[in-house]
Amino acid sequence: MNHSYDLIVIGGGVLGTFHAYHAVNKGLKVALIEKDIQPQGATVRNFGQVVPSGMNTKWQNFGRESLAIYKDIQKKFDITVREEGSIYIASNGEEVQLLEELNSINKSNSYTSELLTAKQCLDNYPGLKKDYVKAGLFFPEEVKVEPRKMILKLHKYLRNIGLDIYMGETVMDCDALRSGVQLTTTKNKQFSAKKVIICNGSDFKILYPDYFEESDLVVSKLQMMQTRSQANYNLPSSVLTGLSIRRYESFTECPSFSSIKTKENPNSLEKKWGVHILFKQADDGSIIIGDSHEYASAARMEHLGFDLNMDIDNFILNEAKKIFDLPTYEIQNRWFGMYSQCKETDIYQKTIDEDIHIVTGIGGKGMTGSAGFAKKNIQSIFNLEHA
Template identity: 30%
Template sequence: MSKSAIVIGAGIVGLATARALATRGYQVTVIERSEKAVGASIRNFGMVWPIGQPEGKLYERALHAKSIWKEVLTGADCWFYEGGSLHMAYHQDELEVIEQFAEVSAYRPVKVLSAKDTLEKSPAVNPAGLLGALYSDDEMIVDPREAIAGVPRYLQSKLGVTFIWNTAISRIEYPTVYSGSKKWSADEIFVCSGQDFETLYPEVFAAAPLTKCKLQMLRLEAQPDDWKIGPALCGGLSLIHYDGFKAAASLPGLKARYQQDYAEYLKWGIHVMASQNGLGEITVGDSHEYALTFDPFDREFINTMILDYLGTFARFKSPKVFQTWHGIYPKMKNGKTEIVLKPEEGVTIINGLGGNGMTLSFGLCDEVVGGTYQEL
């Protein structure tokens, strides 16, 4: 008789856990408090982003996750685009960082492009003052809103996963989980609750180095005439945001300049990227504020700063904004990429992936369920 498992939460971490369990023969039930996932997993760029990960285990995990994404999205008949990424350089110190990164990253499919080659790669790049760009072939874009809705259909139809929606689990006493008078039992329980880490095992989470991050984002309307931007686009500020670029020796110098030239941007954790979905819409962001509780109100000046900086490296056929929002995700305070805890026998918590959820979850959860996970 096959083993059973309950997964609490149908965001990307919960879905990745459910897939890892189901492919290993478990009878899996996913229980989600809302009628569909509406948290951080649908409020992001949809970027599967290996270039942001440092060399070694995290980079390999990102590539593994990407391969699972392709398998699942193909099975779910969902759109994805393997267009790679461009990080533009408009100052000599930015160009030095990307040249150094490319030089020490022989294991990655990256190259430094001239200004001319960059403009050929994407018609959306701002040519004014452009020195060149780093092109990476690794990155893939999914539409998070479509994907996070499509993956459950795939898991249900292809792998026999059961989904219970509109049901908040408020208590666990292994092997049973409770929602009011309703209860379910399983051999293993996985808590993948994202930013809601106050409800289940609150003492465990309170003792962990976790906080929350609020990000403001925007979406531009579908571009006219089916116009495509090609790769995901990034400005120089993204070079100091992702750990992968720490391999470049001159990165501290670039960061020091930004601390002077872009002090207000760094205060609000702003770096700017743009990705285009299958409908032609362009997602732009983002900012980063850290706390356990946030005001529910977005700051218009942050959106203005994001759009102003976007204009330094990208120009679109239509710049019309038709949606703005914010997302909140859990974030480790100790520099780790995730937290995996066992609060009691038979129960596993997977949380804290921060902005790496879309990039790493499928790989991480495959390791945790498969017994190969090692904390980095």
């Protein structure tokens, strides 16, 4: 088999896969190498919400590009995309003010959103508690996916259009040559490429430990859970609530955000554990609920532990029950995800010997921002901006 490529992408999660997708679409010969039999990291351990509405202006633009990409692929091949929209539900006057300000910002950015009254929210979202909701902001263009299925289906689609995918292959050596790069895996396979993009934090740590130690990467541990299937119940879109309004980057651009944040209790449990409450109905009728954020440096991620903190789960559940009266809150599944991100920048990027590009640390922006960001990054790496 010919193991020579224009581009090799290391890391089969959503960030690496969309880099490969855009390179293939540019007519390049591309391989994707993933160390596990199938992705195990943040790509499959998240809500599956594609919500540009929660991002700052820069990343909202990437997210909106991602929406178009997801929808375009879905027309050709089922990757579980459902265009059901997202709603932010305010629980008090301050959060209503932030929704109104974001709606105004959206108008200037030509991003569709719709303010809903408390009554409209109650009419549209069964089980929503009257004493919680004060208003809502709905984003009709946003989508959700089933992350554990989506990435596998996306890989299948990409194989169909010419991508070579090697699963269960760990790259141990990545050597820049006079022209191009040579890779060797633990199975003693050798690959060559004009360029390499490393999109997996674990591979980055193995291949370039010194750069990894010097990086400002931190890891966030997020706890989530999934109810049993909700009998005869339909949640019509993804739901983000008051704590999300107080956390997401898009709201930091609202004029009143800073003054509202100064009034918050710095010693609250939601601050201690980085909790905000999200609801998403999966394709089996269950509801996914979360999540929390605990942090450690990427080099010391073992400090976050391997166990679920049941105090956090119980807190999330108690807060969720204040918002929705679901048919059942019986939990069938609990898990945590690990997301790497940077302290000072919005994504980690480093180029080594011109042809090796490390791109990781996208944090919680991965499912929403990767497709749009990867399109621009492939254009930049291969000097295709004006092609």
